[in-house]
Amino acid sequence: MSGLVAADVWRRLPNLIFPPRCLSCETAISEVGALCADCWLGVTFVDGAVCQRCGQPFELDPGVETVCGGCLQSPPLYDRARAVFLYNDASRALVTGFKYGDRTDRVPSFGRWLARAGRELIDDADVLIPVPLHWTRLFQRRFNQSALLAQAIHKETLVPVLLEGLERSRSTQQQVGLSNAKRRRNVRGAFKVPEKQIPHVLGRKVVLIDDVVTSGATVEACTRALKKAGAARVDVLALARVLR
Secondary structure, eight states, X not given: OHHHHHHHHXXXXXXXXXXXXXXXXXXXXXXXXXXXXHHHHHSOBOOSOBOTTTOOBOSSOOOTTOOOHHHHHSOOSSSEEEEEEEOSHHHHHHHHHHHHSOOGGGHHHHHHHHHHHTHHHHTTOSEEEEOOOOHHHHHHHSSOHHHHHHHHHHHHHOOOBOTTSOEEXXXXXXXXXXXXXXXXXXXXXXXXXXXXXXXXXXXXXXXXXXXXXXXXXXXXXXXXXXXXXXXXXXXXXXXXXXXX
């Protein structure tokens, strides 16, 4: 028994020396890689009834396989989209801290959340492909947040990642602050599947990984490039989405 107790103390020692902190506000908590109660309540997780195409949450459950009015009127190019949580004040701190504050320690938790939120997409996927950054933006940021998310999902699900499946062939203006129409013009023709990667995309069921879906302009531009290269299906899995 004493040996088991000693082993348990040794296992808990890192947490005793460095107590776990909330992923968002840094409050001391009991579990590694989690949110405190206040931050958890502030984040709106998308875990109820959603549009089967775009993943927009419904206030009331309209029944199985329901598509929202927006998708009926103007179907997206991708086949399905899902997200972990809505992009609001609480979740913005999680995402921006990750992207711009080098909080890559959040990635393992994000990977678990994404694997759970995107289970129906991942179960039938052949490959995960992250939304790429242009090389100039990658040089400035030092990492592609979507690529880190894709690799974290791989660790949870073992679905292979094709890091170079898409290329951002020209630098684009940041989408923040642009209207939906300007966002679409900004990324039109900005993505392509490199010729040497086409055999890895052709006939494959792809899950496109992004951090935030706002207007959908970026993921639709990526989807267009993937389907042009022969992808059989393109689904989208994002950490956050803006409520339309």
